Amino acid sequence: MPHKNNYEAQLELIKGENVNVGTKSELKDFSVLLGGIVGVVLVFLISFNTVSTFFIDKMSTESQLRIESLFKSKEKIEIPEKYKQQIFLLENIKQRIIENDVSIQGKSQLNINVLKSKEINAMIKPDGSILFTTKLLDENLSEEELAFVLAHEIGHYSNKDHLKSISKQIAYAIICAVAGLDSKVNSIAQGVSEIEFLSHSREQEKEADLYANKMLIRIYGTNEGAKSFIKKLQNKENLPEFIHYFSTHPSWNERLELVETSNK
Amino acid sequence: MLDIIVLLITLAITYAIGSYIEKRHFKKIQQREIALIKKPIISYGAKKWNTKREIKKIEMVTGEVVISGDYFKTFVAGLKNFFGGRLTTFESIMDRARREAILRMREKARNAHIIVNARIEAIMLDCDSPEANAIPKCAVIAYGTAVTYAPQK
Numbered sequence: 001m002p003h004k005n006n007y008e009a010q011l012e013l014i015k016g017e018n019v020n021v022g023t024k025s026e027l028k029d030f031s032v033l034l035g036g037i038v039g040v041v042l043v044f045l046i047s048f049n050t051v052s053t054f055f056i057d058k059m060s061t062e063s064q065l066r067i068e069s070l071f072k073s074k075e076k077i078e079i080p081e082k083y084k085q086q087i088f089l090l091e092n093i094k095q096r097i098i099e100n101d102v103s104i105q106g107k108s109q110l111n112i113n114v115l116k117s118k119e120i121n122a123m124i125k126p127d128g129s130i131l132f133t134t135k136l137l138d139e140n141l142s143e144e145e146l147a148f149v150l151a152h153e154i155g156h157y158s159n160k161d162h163l164k165s166i167s168k169q170i171a172y173a174i175i176c177a178v179a180g181l182d183s184k185v186n187s188i189a190q191g192v193s194e195i196e197f198l199s200h201s202r203e204q205e206k207e208a209d210l211y212a213n214k215m216l217i218r219i220y221g222t223n224e225g226a227k228s229f230i231k232k233l234q235n236k237e238n239l240p241e242f243i244h245y246f247s248t249h250p251s252w253n254e255r256l257e258l259v260e261t262s263n264k
Numbered sequence: 265m266l267d268i269i270v271l272l273i274t275l276a277i278t279y280a281i282g283s284y285i286e287k288r289h290f291k292k293i294q295q296r297e298i299a300l301i302k303k304p305i306i307s308y309g310a311k312k313w314n315t316k317r318e319i320k321k322i323e324m325v326t327g328e329v330v331i332s333g334d335y336f337k338t339f340v341a342g343l344k345n346f347f348g349g350r351l352t353t354f355e356s357i358m359d360r361a362r363r364e365a366i367l368r369m370r371e372k373a374r375n376a377h378i379i380v381n382a383r384i385e386a387i388m389l390d391c392d393s394p395e396a397n398a399i400p401k402c403a404v405i406a407y408g409t410a411v412t413y414a415p416q417k
Binding site: 007010011014015018021022024026028030033035036037155181182183184185188190191192194195220246250 | 265268271275283291294297298300301336337339340342343344345346347350352353354355358359362416
């Protein structure tokens with residue numbers, strides 16, 4: 001039988017503080033590590049984007065055209081007969097937009113092509129050409145609505161978003177190369193990069209919307225085309241508002257509010 | 265985006281469940297340690313052991329346990345592994361495993377008076393697993409010679 005004092009000492013050891021287990025909270029440990037990784041990734045992305053945006057904005061027309069030519073596809077896209085009339089109309093609108101914006105004059109030809117797709121979409125490619133999906137052209141949009149979509153894409157070109165997206169891809173490649181050494185660090189770094197990318201992309205879309213709205217007012221004297229296009233797609237998609245936090249574009253409500261308020 | 269949400273939800277769930285299980289285990293270990301506080305005595309050091317008392321029974325007793333960390337602990341340890349530092353999340357697992365193995369050994373020798381030459385061995389299972397997210401498991405074996413004295417005349 002252990003001595004009474006020995007018994008009490010043992011009891012104290014069992015009930016007392018466990019020296020073999022760290023006293024630091026696991027959650028605190030995790031928060032510090034997570035915060036550190038998020039901070040490092042954000043600082044890197046923001047610094048990289050600030051520097052690259054500065055150089056892209058200051059870039060000469062020759063350099064811009066040289067970079068765009070690197071992405072030029074040699075493949076000739078044939079425009080289906082069905083869409084030729086709409087493309088002809090878009091070409092006319094394009095000329096009017098270029099006439100109204102000195103910053104894009106003497107740059108890319110902004111060739112308009114058709115992309116077979118079941119999604120309603122239009123996009124500007126890194127080579128400066130614009131793609132309209134067949135589904136979008138099938139929507140029977142009015143001239144002003146088509147002008148809004150085209151001006152939105154030209155807005156991306158005017159803001160050099162197509163070049164900024166290339167610099168973003170380089171930044172993500174660097175993050176993946178460093179964080180890729182560990183799968184857990186990589187999963188956090190990629191998640192943070194994605195959130196930053198989506199937030200930045202939504203800002204770019206807003207800027208392009210404002211540009212398109214301004215162009216519509218300059219050319220047609222009204223932005224009704226912008227409003228009716230947004231409302232049309234808003235009724236078609238009808239997604240809950242929070243979904244747009246996971247999207248590259250702002251919500252339709254936000255976009256509508258933006259074009260309505262910018263007109264005032 | 266969806267990946268990071270799934271990851272955060274998984275971490276939150278595994279942290280909540282893992283913490284509950286760990287707290288419950290520590291509580292049970294403490295209760296059992298208090299219950300066994302009076303017997304049997306453990307001697308870890310002696311390689312040669314003598315007694316003048318008459319021995320009734322000698323047997324080898326073992327206590328084995330395999331314990332694994334939850335996803336949250338493994339995730340935090342993985343991050344720590346990248347930057348370095350104390351793996352505090354695994355310290356509690358090692359402590360639980362060691363104490364549980366000793367308790368099981370002592371419970372096997374409940375009627376003995378002393379366990380001599382007690383030893384503890386620990387190994388990590390799956391530590392060389394090619395699977396990047398493999399959750400490490402720790403195996404601890406406590407063993408010793410349980411000696412029961414004959415009743416004193």
